[in-house]
Amino acid sequence: MSEPPALRIRTARPADDEALALIDRLTWSHLHAVMPEPQPPYDPFFSERHAPEDCLVAELGDRVVGYVRLGFPTSLACNAHVRQIQGLAVADEARGRGVGRTLIRAALEEARRRGARRVTLRVLGHNTPARKLYESEGFVVEGVLPEEFLLGGEYVDDVFMGRSL
Numbered sequence: 001m002s003e004p005p006a007l008r009i010r011t012a013r014p015a016d017d018e019a020l021a022l023i024d025r026l027t028w029s030h031l032h033a034v035m036p037e038p039q040p041p042y043d044p045f046f047s048e049r050h051a052p053e054d055c056l057v058a059e060l061g062d063r064v065v066g067y068v069r070l071g072f073p074t075s076l077a078c079n080a081h082v083r084q085i086q087g088l089a090v091a092d093e094a095r096g097r098g099v100g101r102t103l104i105r106a107a108l109e110e111a112r113r114r115g116a117r118r119v120t121l122r123v124l125g126h127n128t129p130a131r132k133l134y135e136s137e138g139f140v141v142e143g144v145l146p147e148e149f150l151l152g153g154e155y156v157d158d159v160f161m162g163r164s165l
Contacts, residue, residue, distance in 0.1 A: 005061030007099060009106040012055035012067065014046065019064040020057070021045040027089045030151040032127050050086070056106050058090070058099045065094035068103040070111060073120055083111040085121040088130075104137050112165045119165060124149070125157030138163045 012020065024045065025038045046052055050069055058066035069087035073079060085107055090099045111119050121139065123130050139161040147155035 005063075007097065007102055008059045009056055009102060010059065012046075012052040012057045014052050016052065016055075016057055016064055017045045020055070020067050023064070023066065023089050023091050024087075026091065030156075032124055032130060034124070034149050034151065055087075056103060056110060058094070058103055060094055060097075060099075064091075066090035066099045066103055068107045070107055070119075081115065081117045083107075083114065083116040083119050085119065100133055101137065104133070108137070108163075108165060117165055118162055120160065120162040123159050123161060124151075125159050126154075131159065131161075134161050 021042055021044060025042065028037050046055075050071065054071055055067050055069045057064055066089055067087065068085060070083050071086040073082055073084040085104070088100060088103060090103070108119055119139075120142070121134065123134065125131075125144065140163065141159055142162045143160040145158040145160075148158035149156045
């Protein structure tokens with residue numbers, strides 16, 4: 001019996017656009033998304049706001065199975081020491097294999113490499129699995145906007161989390 005393919009994390013390339021956009025569409029849920037469900041014609045994954053170099057990709061063998069996107073929380077120079085996780089997704093077939101945790105750790109290391117002192121993120125209050133994962137990696141709740149979003153007929157908190165590097 002052959003071993004499962006090794007998990008590899010790398011910086012995204014422009015050619016990953018279609019695979020990453022597909023992961024976004026297939027994993028879309030009100031559990032973590034505030035934007036409406038994607039509909040054709042689909043937007044590209046990369047944009048002026050999010051370039052390939054801002055994204056780390058998880059591969060199992062030759063398949064892209066997840067990503068984490070790092071950005072700046074603001075465009076202000078006085079805030080440039082902070083990076084923000086602005087997206088994390090793992091394809092269903094790769095869940096339960098530590099892909100999300102590995103991506104978070106890689107994002108923290110990349111943020112550190114780029115000179116960041118802190119990493120922040122926003123997560124929906126009802127997304128218990130994501131919140132537990134972030135907490136297990138050292139993130140703490142730093143603020144809550146109660147009932148900030150109306151998703152699928154329910155009001156949901158917007159939770160701000162952060163950690164120092």
